[in-house]
Amino acid sequence: MTLISLLTINRSFHGTGAQETGKALIESTCKKTQYPEECISALESDPSSFNANLTGLTRIAVQKSESKLIETLNIVNKFVLNETDYLTWGFLVFCRDSYNASVPQIQAGLQAFDKLEFEKSYRSVEAVNKAVVECDKQGLKMISQVNSGLFRLTKDATSILDLLF
Ligand SMILES: *[C@@H]1O[C@H](CO)[C@@H](O)[C@H](O)[C@H]1NC(C)=O
Numbered sequence: 001m002t003l004i005s006l007l008t009i010n011r012s013f014h015g016t017g018a019q020e021t022g023k024a025l026i027e028s029t030c031k032k033t034q035y036p037e038e039c040i041s042a043l044e045s046d047p048s049s050f051n052a053n054l055t056g057l058t059r060i061a062v063q064k065s066e067s068k069l070i071e072t073l074n075i076v077n078k079f080v081l082n083e084t085d086y087l088t089w090g091f092l093v094f095c096r097d098s099y100n101a102s103v104p105q106i107q108a109g110l111q112a113f114d115k116l117e118f119e120k121s122y123r124s125v126e127a128v129n130k131a132v133v134e135c136d137k138q139g140l141k142m143i144s145q146v147n148s149g150l151f152r153l154t155k156d157a158t159s160i161l162d163l164l165f
Pocket residue numbers: 053054055056
């Protein structure tokens with residue numbers, strides 16, 4: 001316990017320098033988003049966040065959005081394969097196809113990020129967020145929770161991307 005506290009204190013002291021990094025930067029950045037708790041837990045799940053500046057953190061947020069999209073797509077696809085009600089199956093296919101189409105888009109958005117084309121990257125994340133909204137309109141209760149996670153993460157990622165413009 002003591003060792004952990006000391007490490008944490010030590011880490012926060014490093015964060016008070018001229019350029020904020022580590023936990024302090026993650027928290028101050030995520031405070032500027034709509035869902036700070038989700039933002040913090042997503043960023044902190046990648047250890048490299050603790051050494052990243054704002055640009056690095058933003059890239060991680062876009063990356064996390066990509067992996068969350070793929071994870072959600074896989075879950076939706078499992079429901080598609082299992083569904084026996086035709087109407088519900090159709091709604092699930094709508095979501096599955098729209099998420100599937102978003103994957104190459106956000107991957108292009110990550111490449112754009114590395115070329116410092118932040119606006120293009122922003123639009124790719126925003127497109128995923130819109131796809132979630134459209135999917136949610138289908139009223140599929142079994143995926144509402146995973147959709148909510150993807151919605152919040154992509155919303156926060158666009159807020160963080162906004163800080164770079
Ligand atoms: C942020 O960190 C990266 C290396 O991870 C560096 O290339 C870049 O210049 C830094 N940006 C700023 C604004 O300090």
